[in-house]
Amino acid sequence: MQRSNTKFPSRRDFLRTAAALGVGAVGAPFVSTAAWAQDSLKGKRVGYSMSFSTIEWLVAQRRGVTEAAARYGFDLSVSDAADKPTKQVLDLEDFVTKQMDLIIISTYYADAIAPAVKEINEAGIPVVVLSSSLSGDADWTCRLAADNLATARSAGEYYVKHLPKGANVVHIEGKPGSMVNQERTKGWLEVVKGSGLNLVGHAVANYERSQALQAMEDFLQGNPKIDAAYCNNDDMALGVAQAARERGRLEGMMITGYDGIQPEVMRAIHQGDIHGTWQYPPMGVEGVEAAAAILSGKKVPKEVLFPSPMINKENVLDYWNPDTNEMNPLKSLLKI
Numbered sequence: 095m096q097r098s099n100t101k102f103p104s105r106r107d108f109l110r111t112a113a114a115l116g117v118g119a120v121g122a123p124f125v126s127t128a129a130w131a132q133d134s135l136k137g138k139r140v141g142y143s144m145s146f147s148t149i150e151w152l153v154a155q156r157r158g159v160t161e162a163a164a165r166y167g168f169d170l171s172v173s174d175a176a177d178k179p180t181k182q183v184l185d186l187e188d189f190v191t192k193q194m195d196l197i198i199i200s201t202y203y204a205d206a207i208a209p210a211v212k213e214i215n216e217a218g219i220p221v222v223v224l225s226s227s228l229s230g231d232a233d234w235t236c237r238l239a240a241d242n243l244a245t246a247r248s249a250g251e252y253y254v255k256h257l258p259k260g261a262n263v264v265h266i267e268g269k270p271g272s273m274v275n276q277e278r279t280k281g282w283l284e285v286v287k288g289s290g291l292n293l294v295g296h297a298v299a300n301y302e303r304s305q306a307l308q309a310m311e312d313f314l315q316g317n318p319k320i321d322a323a324y325c326n327n328d329d330m331a332l333g334v335a336q337a338a339r340e341r342g343r344l345e346g347m348m349i350t351g352y353d354g355i356q357p358e359v360m361r362a363i364h365q366g367d368i369h370g371t372w373q374y375p376p377m378g379v380e381g382v383e384a385a386a387a388i389l390s391g392k393k394v395p396k397e398v399l400f401p402s403p404m405i406n407k408e409n410v411l412d413y414w415n416p417d418t419n420e421m422n423p424l425k426s427l428l429k430i
Contacts, residue, residue, distance in 0.1 A: 136167030138196070138389050140382075141189035145202040146177040149301050149329055151353045151376055155200060155224060158378020166386050179206035179271075186210035189219075196220045196235075196385050202272040204229040220388045224377045226273040236384045236394045238377045238428070242274050245372050245402040246281025249350065250289075252404070253282075253322065257348065259290030261321040264313050266334060268301035268326040274374075275301075278326045278352060294320065299330050306333030314341050322348035328359045328371050335367045354405045357421060360414035363407055370406035373413070380428040387430060400427050 142159050144152060156172070163170040171189070175182035182203060189197050190213050197219055201207055204226060211232035214221055223237040253263065263286070268275040286293065294317050297309035306325065313320060314337060323338075325331040331351030338344040344367060351359065354373030362368040377400075387394050405413055414421055 135386055135389055138166075138168050139192070139194045140168045140170050140385055141186075141192070141194040141197045142170060142172045142200075143175070143182060143185050143189065143197065144173070144200040145175050145179075145182055147174050148177070149327070150356050151327065151374070152200070154355050155376035155378040155381075158376055158380075159198065159382055160378075162379045162382035166382065168382070168385075179203040182207050183210045187213060190214055190217050193217075194219055196222065196389055198222045198224060198381050198385060199228075199234075200224040201226055201228075202269045202275075204232075204273050205271065208232045220385075222381050222384050222388070224381045225374075229273070234396075235388055237397045238380050238384060238400070239274075239397065240374055240400050240402045242277035242402075243281040246278045247285050248404075249278075249324070249372060250282040250285025252350075253286055253291065253324065253348075254289045257291060257322055260292060262292045262294045262317060262319050263322045263324060264295035264297075264310070264317075264320055264334075265293060266297050266299050266306050266309055266323060266325045266330045268299065268330070270298060275326050282324060299333070301327050301329055303329040303333035303336075306330035307337045308333075310334040310337035311341075314338065314343060320347065323350075325349065325351045327351055328353045328356055328368075331368050331371065332358065332362065335362060339367070352402075354413065355421065357414060357419045360405070360410050360421070361416070361419065363405060363410045364414070364416060366407065370404050372402045372404050374402055375400055375427055377427075379426050383426060383428045384430070392430070394430050398428065398430065 140163060147153060147156055160170060173185035175185055182201060183206065186207060187210050197214055199221060208230045211228055215233050220235040223234045225239050228234060267279050295313040299305035299309050323334045325334055328351035331349050335344060335349050338347055348369045350369050351371040352374050354371045359368060359371060363370060384394055
C-alpha cells in the first residue's frame with residue numbers, strides 16, 4: 095500500500111485555529127477555504143461510517159462532516175456502529191450495496207473492518223479515512239491524521255524534562271483497537287521507559303471519563319504518591335483530575351491529555367487543574383473537503399498529516415475565550 099505524498103499544513107495555519115466543533119459550548123464556527131465546490135457535486139452520495147459517537151472529539155467530527163456535506167449539497171448517509179465492530183462492518187457493506195460515490199471512515203476497529211474495506215476497494219469506491227489508519231491490505235484514497243507517534247514521543251520527552259527522576263507516573267489509555275491509541279501509547283513509552291520515571295499504574299479506560307475516574311481512584315488508593323498522569327485523551331484527563339481533586343491530591347500533579355477541543359479542558363488548563371493537552375483536530379470538515387476534491391477529479395495526497403501543538407497555561411488563550419467559555423473560531427486546515 096502506497097503511503098507517500100504526505101502533505102503538511104504550516105504550523106502557523108494550525109496555530110491560528112482553535113479546537114473543534116461539538117455541541118453547545120463546545121461548538122465553534124468553521125470557515126471553509128475550499129475552492130472546488132461545484133454544482134456537479136450536488137446530490138453525490140457520500141457515506142460516513144463511525145465506530146461510535148459518545149466522546150466529544152467524535153461529536154465534533156460528526157458535526158463537521160454533516161455541516162460541510164450540507165454546504166456541498168451531498169446526499170450524506172451517516173452510520174454509527176454504537177461501539178460494535180460487527181455493526182461497522184455491516185454498515186460499510188451496506189454502503190457498498192447502495193453504491194455510494196465515496197465513503198468516509200472513522201474507525202477504532204481497524205483489524206475488524208479490514209474485510210469490509212477490501213470490499214469497498216474492490217467496488218472501486220473512493221475512501222477518505224479520518225484519523226486512525228486501516229490495517230492489512232485495506233486501502234484508501236486519502237487519509238487525514240496527525241503524526242501520532244512523533245507527538246507521543248515529544249510528550250514522553252516533555253515528561254522526562256518536567257518531572258524529576260523517581261517521579262511516579264500512571265498511564266490511562268483509550269480503546270486498545272484504536273491505531274491512534276496504540277501510537278499515543280507506543281511513542282510515549284519508547285521515551286519514558288528507562289528514563290528514571292516510575293510507571294506505577296496502567297489502565298484501559300476506553301476514552302471514557304467515568305472509567306478513567308474509577309481507574310484513578312484505584313491508583314490513588316494503592317499509591318501514596320502519584321506525581322503525574324499521562325492520558326490518551328482529554329475526557330480521561332478530566333476524569334483523572336476529578337478523582338485527584340476529590341481526594342485532595344490534585345495540587346502539584348501533572349495531568350495531560352490529547353484532543354484540545356473542549357472549553358471545559360481549556361478552563362481546567364487555565365486554572366491549573368490539567369497541565370496541558372496535545373491538540374488533535376477532529377477533521378470532519380477537512381474530510382468532506384477531501385471528498386469534494388476527489389469527486390471533482392482532483393489529485394489528492396495519499397496522506398495529509400496535521401501538527402499537534404501542545405496547549406498549556408502559557409498559550410491557552412490563543413485557543414479559548416475565557417469570557418464566553420468558547421473555543422476560538424477556526425479555519426479548515428486542509429490545503430490541497
